[in-house]
Amino acid sequence: MAKMTIDDLKKIKEKTAGETALRHGVATVKITVHIGTCGIAAGARDVMGALMDEMTQTERTDIRAMASPCLGMCGSEPNVTVEVEGAEPIVYQQMDADKMRQVFRRHVLEGEVQTDFAVARIPE
């Protein structure tokens, strides 16, 4: 390997900084699908699929999807938690693909909590 120059190091630094900034890019909405055994049996994978489908269709880059284990409310699975920056997290219950699409379009994109499926508001 050729000897590294200061310029090479600078390039690496810039490249890494760019990638890191992207990774920690400003996320203002976090959507968590709970996929424990209970959630999976109740259809959490379809909910995740619908969420992915919606996310590929939006221009917004500040929305993050993630999965997490069982929330401890197995009877109301699939559960989805929506956290919008500056607002209390909302837990939605008994979700399916259609409800997920509705929550994404109305709550995530337009800020209107879908109280019909919301089970809890978690105080911060």
Added chain:
Amino acid sequence: MILPAVFLLQPASHSLAELRRAINNRTGRKDRHTLKELALHILDVAENGISAGADRLKIIVDENRAANRLVLTIEDNGHGMPADIAFRAADPFFTTRTTRRVGLGLSLLENAARRCNGEMTISSETGRGSRVTATFAHDHIDRAPLGDMAATLIALIAGYPDVALTFNHNIDGHEFIVDTMAIKKRFGNRPITDPEVWTYFMALLEPDKGNVNHGENDH
């Protein structure tokens, strides 16, 4: 799920299936108490590994129809379990979690395998990770179809973008491999929902799509 007390008063002769129907009627929900695809079991076991701190997952589906055998292997590099806990992990009334007292995932998989003349084994070592293997008679009437493996992979990749995942599907000697590190290398940290990454990934999965529906039980 917590059963209403009335179910505990039902005559003991009631089969599990009847009890399940009764619960479903009462809750107005469909029969959702089994995992109807092997791909859902895989998602479940993989999720266990990630909960155990794994950042590397290896999923192998090995189908050998000549030997009438289907083997699932899910390996993780999470924190693993000591032997006594691994031994009890498939017991539905054993769990290390504190949110509730039952843990059903592995016991469901073990039952599914046993129903199909197979078995499930767990090997694990503290600090090294775990490996869950489940075997099935390929043509067994009760064997669930492999199901939507693409959806399982998408859920894992979307839900846990930092986990390196390989999926290896071997069918009678034909091998199909997906390695998420290849996607990382190509697109850096762009999320799976980025349209360009999404299209690339869908194309990557395409060759395996025809494969998942070929078994007699796969419908």
